[in-house]
Amino acid sequence: MNTSPPWLKVKPWYDNCFFYNFDEIPFRGKEGEGVTITNLHNLFFTPAGIKEENIQKLTIDNYREHDQKLAREGGLDLVVLGLGADGHFCGNLPNTTHFHEQTVEFPIQGEMVDIVAHGELGGDFSLVPESYVTMGPKSIMAAKNLLIIVSGAGKAQALKNVLARSGYRRCSSFRVAAASFADGNR
Structure with missing residues (x-):
């Protein structure tokens, strides 16, 4: 039974939207979808009624062509990330x-190995693969619009560092990307 709120249920304009995952951790020893797409299906795609043909999957097998594919398709209009x-x-x-x-x-x-096992795989070290794929800073910053969602006191300093342009060596590469983007240096 679909328990999605009415505002999330299938809308006709979803047919014109295409959804991409921006990273993927494959499950070691398992065929099929990885951690990110599995979570997106469970938390969003299935409840929202997103058609499978509107989901473009980044995988360990296609990541080398991912940026070229995005460029051919006109780029990303919006990236929503945490x-x-x-x-x-x-x-x-x-x-x-x-x-x-x-x-x-x-x-x-x-x-x-520990970060992935405990953060993404419920502590099951047997599922940790040799590698994962992710859209790097240049790929993310190529999007026409970015929506960054930050919640919780523990993330306040990270957001402050991103916005205040200080402490970028203590933050990930997003700090540098955000500063460059803010300066118009896309």
Whole structure:
């Protein structure tokens, strides 16, 4: 039974909208969808009645062509994303990607194994893959519009750093991207 609120149920204009995931962590040893698309289906696509043909999936198999595909399709009109307490967005965790990078594959090793296992896989280390893919700062900043959702006192300092243009070395690459974007240096 669909328990979605009435405002979220299928709308005719959804046929003109295409949805993209901006990172993906495949499940080790499993075929099919990864963590991000699975969560998006459960939390949004299915309750909202989004058609499968309107969902464009970034995967470990297609990430190399992702930015070219977006460019051919006219780019992203809107990216909705959150901001982590450490200043990260998408899979751009501190010390992973750099400002100039587009969609990339990043190895999961060292402390990242624990972060992924506990943060995304319910503590199941057997599901942690060798790598994940994410849209890098350059890919995200190419969007026509960004909507950043930040909630909680723990994220206040990260948001302050992003907006105040200070402490960017303590924040992820988003800090630099936001400053560059604000200066008109797209």
